[in-house]
Structures are given as C-alpha cells and as structure tokens.
Amino acid sequence: MTARTNRIALLTDAAIELIADGGMRALTHRAVDGRAGMPPGTTSAYLRTRQALIEAVVGRLADRDRADLAAYDLPTDPPLPTPAPRLDGTDLDLLAAGIAEVLDRWLSVGRSRTLARYACLLEAVHRPELRGILHHGTGSRVQARDLLARAGATNPDRQGDQFVAFVDGLLFDRLVGAGALTAPPPGSAASRTDLSAAVRTLLRALTGS
DSSP: OOOHHHHHHHHHHHHHHHHHHHGGGGGOOHHHEEEEEOOTTTHHHHHHHHHHHHHHHHHHHHHHHHHHHTTTTOOOOSOOOSSOOOTTTTTTHHHHHHHHHHHHHTTTHHHHHHHHHHHHHHHHHGGGGGGGGGGGGHHHHHHHHHHHTTTTTHHHHHHHHHHHHHHHHHHHHHSSSSSHSOOOOOOOOOOOOOHHHHHHHHHHHHHOO
C-alpha cells in the first residue's frame, strides 16, 4: 500500500466516524482533518471536492466490508488476493451462521461503518451526481447469486438480489428501526443466534430446502 493510499484510508476512516456521529452535515474537509489529526488542508489536498470525499468514503466502506466477508469465509467480489476457504453453500446452517457473524459485526464493532453507509446512500438520493456510489453495492449481489446457486436455488440471479434486499432490511431494522427495541444486544451470542435463525429461514425459503 502506497503512502498516498495509506493517507486516504486514514482520512476516510475519520470521515466514516464523523458521519456516524453527526450525519452528513458533520462531514467537512476541515472536520476530517481534525478527526484524523492532520494539518488543515490535508483532506482537500487529497480529495478536493465533497463529492470526491463521499465517493472515497464509500469505496473505503466497500473495501472494509470485503475484508470482513473474507475473514468469515464468505466469498468476495472481486476476490481478495488470499481468500479464506469458502463456505459450502449446501450447508445452510453453516452458511447462515457465517452470514450472521458478519451481520452482528456490522451491528456492533462495525456500527459506525453501517451508519455511514446508509447516510451516504441517502445523500445520493438527493444528489444525482453521487448515484455512481450505488455501483459499490453490486458486489454483494454477485456474492449472493453465487451462494444461492451453490445452495440449489432455481433462479440464483433473481433470488440472490432478493436475498441482499431482505438481509439489508434486517440489518437496517436492527440498527435504526423498531427491531432494535426487541432484538438481543449486538455483539452477543444471543444476537448471532437470532440473526442466524432469521438468515436460515430466508435461505430455506429461497432454496426450497
């Protein structure tokens, strides 16, 4: 990783925390400089416009999500240089447990990243020039189609997209919706068990198992 790449990663990680704490209104070049502990003007030197900053944040989120998926033996798109062994899509219980681990991580230690992701996507709704950030979400659909194909789905392309939509809704509900009032605390064994049950039900419905 080059010095420039390292610096942008540091700046975008700081931006992610700012967005998670204060929403998109908190995201300014000066605020990122301060959060990252960098001299004034550093962020604008690397990411001159607000659009460039948001696009870099979304790219960083996608990279870190890919690392999480690989760590829990789930396939990534594009593949990481040294991917972990892939879960067998035919074992729905094991697959559901692996996905639940990732979701629980995104609700607990990765909570700031998940909040920042939703905030950036909502920003793109009102700013057409940012719609390109939606392409970062295509990778998860490729992964889901692959998983559903190996799990025996009859129409993995369509069902893979449905799977992503359902799981994203589950994540959103647990993070900012009414589901947060009744779900087990994120980061707990009970949370992972509950998420695994929900994902397993979804996988069985989509594959007819």
